[in-house]
Amino acid sequence: MKQSHRLPSGGRIDRHKRLSFTFNGRTYQGFAGDTLASALLANGVHFVARSFKYHRPRGIMTAGVEEPNAVVQLEQGAYAVPNPRATEIELYDGLSATSVNAVPNLEHDRMAAMQKFARFIPAGFYYKTFMWPRSWWGMYEHKIREAAGLGKAPERADVERYEKTFAHCDVLVVGAGPAGLSAAHAAGAAGARVILVDDQREAGGSLLACGATIDGQSGGEWAADMIAALRAMPEVTILARTTAFGYQDHNLVTACERLTDHLPLLARRGVRERLWKIRAGQVILATGAHERPLVFGNNDLPGTMLCSAISAYIHRYGVLPGRRAVLFTNNDSAYQTAIDLRRCGAQVTVIDARPASVGGLSRAAVALGIPVVNEAIVVAAKGARHVRQVTVAAYCNGKPGATLGTYACDLLGVSGGWNPVLHLFAQSGGKAQWHEARACFLPGAGVQAECSVGAANGEFSLAGALRDGVLAGRSAAARTGHTGGEAGTWRAEDVPQAPLQPLWLAGDPARAARGPKQFVDFQNDVAASDIRLAAREGYHSVEHVKRYTAMGFGTDQGKLGNINGMAILAAALGKTIPETGTTTFRPNYTPVTFGTLAGRELGDFLDPIRKTCIHEWHVSQGALFEDVGNWKRPWYYPRADEDMHAAVARECRAARNGVAILDASTLGKIDVQGPDGATLLNWMYTNPWSKLEVGKCRYGLMLDENGMVFDDGVTARLGEQHFLMSTTSGGAARVLNWMERWLQTEWPHLKVHLTSVTDHFATFAVVGPHSRKVLQKVCKDIDFANAAFPFMSFREGTIGGVFTRIMRISFSGELSYEVNVPANMGRMVWDAILAAGREFDITPYGTETMHVLRAEKGYIIVGQDTDGSVTPVDLGMSGLIAKSKDFLGKRSLARAHTAAEGRKQLVGLMTRDPAVVLPEGSQILLAPTQAEIAPMFGHVTSSYMSPTLERSIAMALVKDGFNRMGEEVMVALPGGRFVPAAITSPVFYDSEGVRQHVE
Known part of the structure; x- marks a missing residue:
C-alpha cells in the first residue's frame, strides 16, 4: 500500500469534494482542483511512464506544460485522447488513464531490456544499422514502426463538438501571472479592449506555487481580486483554460480554449474545445519561464523533479512529493523549495555548485537549519524504479573533483536556472538574444506590435514583474489610442538573489559515454553523449544535431532540454552558446487536437454543400446528383427503368431535335465595375476587351503566369464601365481570388471593383431548335428575331414581371439562350419556362448530357481537357491570343x-x-x-x-x-x-x- 503524500492542510484543492479515478487499472482518490499528476503524487505514485527509446522508468518531473515524461492515454473509445500530459489533465470523477509505450504493462514492459543495450544504441544507430541488407528493409520497417510511438490513435470517431471563433481587441495579454494581470489591469483601466488568455483554470501563475505576498495579501488572494476587477471592466474578456499556441503575421494569435475537459464524461455538454483567432492591435507576452533541469548521471529516475514543481505541488495541491529530499542547484530558486519542504516536515539537503550564496533565500534556509553543501555537484543518482541516493562530488573552477559522499533520498530536486518562454515571441518573427549574466535567451528585436514582460523578458523578481506589467499595459493601451484611467501600483518584497553559476553538464564531459546516461531531452532519450557524438560526426549546426539526435522533438518540443543541449554542443565545438544558436520555435506551443483545428468542418460539413434555388424541383423529378466544386448539380434524370446511358441519350436527342433546359445557376459570376474594368479584363484575358460593345458577349481564356490555361468563360458588357464575367462552376472562388491578388498587389491604381454574384442570379440554359419559340411565349418584351438578337449578345426584359437578362450563347452547339433572373425568383421563372415548353416536350437535362453535347462540338472544360500544362496554342485556340496587347502569361x-x-x-x-x-x-x-x-x-x-x-x-x-x-x-x-x-x-x-x- 502506497503511503499518502497528501498534506493535512493547504493547497488550492477542494477537500470536501473527493474524486475517484483509475490509473493503469488501479483505483485512487483525489480532490477537485487536482491534476492527474498531483493526485498520483498524493497517492505515492512517482513511476508513471517508460521512456521512448530505452524504456527506462520515468516519473513526474514538472507541474506544467513542459512535462516530458508523464504522457498518458486518457479514456477509451470515442473519448480517447492520446498523449496528454498528466500535469495538464484536471482530475474529474471517473477519470481513467493508462501509461503509454509499455507492453504488457508498466511494471513488466517487455522492451525494458533495451536499457541493457543502451550503450550500443546511440544517436544515429537506426540510420547506420538498418541500411543493410537492403532487402530486409520491409522487415525492419515493420518492427521499428511497431516499437515507435507513444499513445494510440483513437479507433472510434470522436463524439465531441468543436468550433472556431474570431475576435478583435486593442490589447491581447497572454498569461495571467503577476506580470500579465498587472498589464491587463493597466490596459483595461485606460479604456482599451483587452483579452486576457491563460492556460490554467485559475489566474495567478507563479503566485499560486509560492508563498509570496503583494500588498500584504497572499499571491492567490491578490490574483483573485485582480480577476474580479478585470471582470468588472466592460471591455475586458478573460479566457481561462486557454492556450495561445501560435503567433502569426499581422498580430494574429491562435488559441485553444478547453471548455469541458475538466468535467466527467457523462456531464459534458456542448462544445469541448474552441479555436480562437484573435487579431490584436498590441500583444503583451507574459508567458513566464521554465526552470531548467541539470544534466548528470541517471538524472531521469522517478523521484527527480524540478524544484519549482516541488513547490507547486506543495502550495497548489497540498502534496509533499518526498520526505527526504536532496536539492541540486546553481541558483537561489532552489532555496525557496528547500524552505517549503522543511516547513512541511521534510528533511532537506541543498547541494549548491556555487560558493556560499549571500542571497536572501539562502540565508533564510540556513536559518531554518537546512544543510547546504557548497561548491559541490550531484554526479549520479541511483535507484531502480525510484531515486534512492545521490553521489556528490566537489566542484571547483568548472570541473568535478573528489567524491564527497552519498546522500540517501526519496526526492531529488534540480534547478539549473530559468528559460524565458520565447515560443510565441519567436513565432512572431522576433530574434532571441543571449544574456550572459542570466545564462538564458531573452527576447531581442521584434518585428510585430508586441512586447514581453516579467519572466518572459528575463525579469524573475516579483516586484520587477509587477512593474513590467503596468508599464507594458499602459504603453500598449496608449499605442491604440487609449490614455484614460489610472494604473494600479502594487508592492512586493524584492528578495535579493546571488548570481547564477551556469552549469550545463555535471561530471566529466569526456566520460559522458562511459558512465550512466546523462539525459538532456527526457522525452526522446537524448543524452549528453549523443550530442557529443553528433559533433564528432560532423553535425555542427544545432538544427542538424536536433534531427540527428531527435533533441527537441516530441510533445514537449525541447522546453526542458534544448538550452542544455545547445550549451553541451557549444562546448563540444569550442564555441559560445550565441554562436551555436537556437533551434526554431515552431507552432504549436503545446499540442492541439485535430478536432480543434477542424471545428465543425467534418463529414458532410467538410465543405459547404451548395444548392441552387431549383434543387428541390430536381429532387422531386428523381434527378441523381454529382458534386461540382461545392455544388450539387443534377447528373441526369432517369425515367422508369432507364440507366444512365438511356437517360442521357434521351436528353441529348431532346436538345438536338426539340428543346431542353439545364439549371446552370452554378456558373461563377463576377461583377466588374469601374472606369478601368476593360483594362483589367485586357490584362486577365488573352483576347481584347476595350472595343466590346455594350449588349455584346465575348468568350475569353485566362492564363496563369506560366502561360497555361487557368479558366475560361463568357463575359457580357452591361455598360461602359460594367461587365459581368462567367467562370467555371468549380473555379469561381479561385478566379476571384486570382483577380483580387493582382489588383491588390500589382495594380492597386486600377479603379475597378469586383463582386461575386454567383448566388445572386439563377441561370437556365434553354437549348434546341424550339428554344426561341419557348422563350417568345414567356418573354414578350424582347425581340428574339435573329437580326434583333444575334449570337453572342444579350437582351433585358421580364418573365412574369421578373427582371430577366437573356444571353444568346451556346455550350451545346444548338440555338441556345441563357436566362438570368434574381435567384429568389428562380423557381417561378423555371416553372414558367417549363409550362411554355410543354407543347414542345421540353426536357430537363443534367451535367452528363451537357458534357456529351459540348464534346460533340469539341468545346473544352478547363480542368478536364486541361491539366495546368496546356496553352491556348495546344488547344488550337491561337486565334484568341491578341498580338496587339499584353496579358498575364503572354511572355511565357x-x-x-x-x-x-x-x-x-x-x-x-x-x-x-x-x-x-x-x-x-x-x-x-x-x-x-x-x-x-x-x-x-x-x-x-x-x-x-x-x-x-x-x-x-x-x-x-x-x-x-x-x-x-x-x-x-x-x-x-x-x-x-x-x-x-x-x-x-x-x-x-x-x-x-x-x-x-x-x-
Whole structure:
C-alpha cells in the first residue's frame, strides 16, 4: 500500500469534494482542483511512464506544460485522447488513464531490456544499422514502426463538438501571472479592449506555487481580486483554460480554449474545445519561464523533479512529493523549495555548485537549519524504479573533483536556472538574444506590435514583474489610442538573489559515454553523449544535431532540454552558446487536437454543400446528383427503368431535335465595375476587351503566369464601365481570388471593383431548335428575331414581371439562350419556362448530357481537357491570343519549352469499333504494340457515347497531335488490352457552326 503524500492542510484543492479515478487499472482518490499528476503524487505514485527509446522508468518531473515524461492515454473509445500530459489533465470523477509505450504493462514492459543495450544504441544507430541488407528493409520497417510511438490513435470517431471563433481587441495579454494581470489591469483601466488568455483554470501563475505576498495579501488572494476587477471592466474578456499556441503575421494569435475537459464524461455538454483567432492591435507576452533541469548521471529516475514543481505541488495541491529530499542547484530558486519542504516536515539537503550564496533565500534556509553543501555537484543518482541516493562530488573552477559522499533520498530536486518562454515571441518573427549574466535567451528585436514582460523578458523578481506589467499595459493601451484611467501600483518584497553559476553538464564531459546516461531531452532519450557524438560526426549546426539526435522533438518540443543541449554542443565545438544558436520555435506551443483545428468542418460539413434555388424541383423529378466544386448539380434524370446511358441519350436527342433546359445557376459570376474594368479584363484575358460593345458577349481564356490555361468563360458588357464575367462552376472562388491578388498587389491604381454574384442570379440554359419559340411565349418584351438578337449578345426584359437578362450563347452547339433572373425568383421563372415548353416536350437535362453535347462540338472544360500544362496554342485556340496587347502569361508563351514542337495538343479520337467507349485517362501509344514498356504519347481527357453520332467519341492530348490527323494509335485499356483509334478533329458535329446561328 502506497503511503499518502497528501498534506493535512493547504493547497488550492477542494477537500470536501473527493474524486475517484483509475490509473493503469488501479483505483485512487483525489480532490477537485487536482491534476492527474498531483493526485498520483498524493497517492505515492512517482513511476508513471517508460521512456521512448530505452524504456527506462520515468516519473513526474514538472507541474506544467513542459512535462516530458508523464504522457498518458486518457479514456477509451470515442473519448480517447492520446498523449496528454498528466500535469495538464484536471482530475474529474471517473477519470481513467493508462501509461503509454509499455507492453504488457508498466511494471513488466517487455522492451525494458533495451536499457541493457543502451550503450550500443546511440544517436544515429537506426540510420547506420538498418541500411543493410537492403532487402530486409520491409522487415525492419515493420518492427521499428511497431516499437515507435507513444499513445494510440483513437479507433472510434470522436463524439465531441468543436468550433472556431474570431475576435478583435486593442490589447491581447497572454498569461495571467503577476506580470500579465498587472498589464491587463493597466490596459483595461485606460479604456482599451483587452483579452486576457491563460492556460490554467485559475489566474495567478507563479503566485499560486509560492508563498509570496503583494500588498500584504497572499499571491492567490491578490490574483483573485485582480480577476474580479478585470471582470468588472466592460471591455475586458478573460479566457481561462486557454492556450495561445501560435503567433502569426499581422498580430494574429491562435488559441485553444478547453471548455469541458475538466468535467466527467457523462456531464459534458456542448462544445469541448474552441479555436480562437484573435487579431490584436498590441500583444503583451507574459508567458513566464521554465526552470531548467541539470544534466548528470541517471538524472531521469522517478523521484527527480524540478524544484519549482516541488513547490507547486506543495502550495497548489497540498502534496509533499518526498520526505527526504536532496536539492541540486546553481541558483537561489532552489532555496525557496528547500524552505517549503522543511516547513512541511521534510528533511532537506541543498547541494549548491556555487560558493556560499549571500542571497536572501539562502540565508533564510540556513536559518531554518537546512544543510547546504557548497561548491559541490550531484554526479549520479541511483535507484531502480525510484531515486534512492545521490553521489556528490566537489566542484571547483568548472570541473568535478573528489567524491564527497552519498546522500540517501526519496526526492531529488534540480534547478539549473530559468528559460524565458520565447515560443510565441519567436513565432512572431522576433530574434532571441543571449544574456550572459542570466545564462538564458531573452527576447531581442521584434518585428510585430508586441512586447514581453516579467519572466518572459528575463525579469524573475516579483516586484520587477509587477512593474513590467503596468508599464507594458499602459504603453500598449496608449499605442491604440487609449490614455484614460489610472494604473494600479502594487508592492512586493524584492528578495535579493546571488548570481547564477551556469552549469550545463555535471561530471566529466569526456566520460559522458562511459558512465550512466546523462539525459538532456527526457522525452526522446537524448543524452549528453549523443550530442557529443553528433559533433564528432560532423553535425555542427544545432538544427542538424536536433534531427540527428531527435533533441527537441516530441510533445514537449525541447522546453526542458534544448538550452542544455545547445550549451553541451557549444562546448563540444569550442564555441559560445550565441554562436551555436537556437533551434526554431515552431507552432504549436503545446499540442492541439485535430478536432480543434477542424471545428465543425467534418463529414458532410467538410465543405459547404451548395444548392441552387431549383434543387428541390430536381429532387422531386428523381434527378441523381454529382458534386461540382461545392455544388450539387443534377447528373441526369432517369425515367422508369432507364440507366444512365438511356437517360442521357434521351436528353441529348431532346436538345438536338426539340428543346431542353439545364439549371446552370452554378456558373461563377463576377461583377466588374469601374472606369478601368476593360483594362483589367485586357490584362486577365488573352483576347481584347476595350472595343466590346455594350449588349455584346465575348468568350475569353485566362492564363496563369506560366502561360497555361487557368479558366475560361463568357463575359457580357452591361455598360461602359460594367461587365459581368462567367467562370467555371468549380473555379469561381479561385478566379476571384486570382483577380483580387493582382489588383491588390500589382495594380492597386486600377479603379475597378469586383463582386461575386454567383448566388445572386439563377441561370437556365434553354437549348434546341424550339428554344426561341419557348422563350417568345414567356418573354414578350424582347425581340428574339435573329437580326434583333444575334449570337453572342444579350437582351433585358421580364418573365412574369421578373427582371430577366437573356444571353444568346451556346455550350451545346444548338440555338441556345441563357436566362438570368434574381435567384429568389428562380423557381417561378423555371416553372414558367417549363409550362411554355410543354407543347414542345421540353426536357430537363443534367451535367452528363451537357458534357456529351459540348464534346460533340469539341468545346473544352478547363480542368478536364486541361491539366495546368496546356496553352491556348495546344488547344488550337491561337486565334484568341491578341498580338496587339499584353496579358498575364503572354511572355511565357514565347519560352523555348512552351513554344517548342511536339507538345501535347488537343485532338479527337474515334475508335475503330464505334461501340468501345475509352476510359478517361487512358494512355495513348503510337505504335500498335503490346510491349511491356512503351512510350506514352498522350492520354484521353474526355470520352462519351454520342447518341447523335451513334458512336463513341473522345478528346485527347497527344504529342504533336495537330500533325498526326488521320493516324491510327493504340489506346491502352485496363487488363492489358489495346484498342485502335484514329486521330481526328475534336469537333465531331456541325463543324461549320450552322445550328447555333439558325434563323
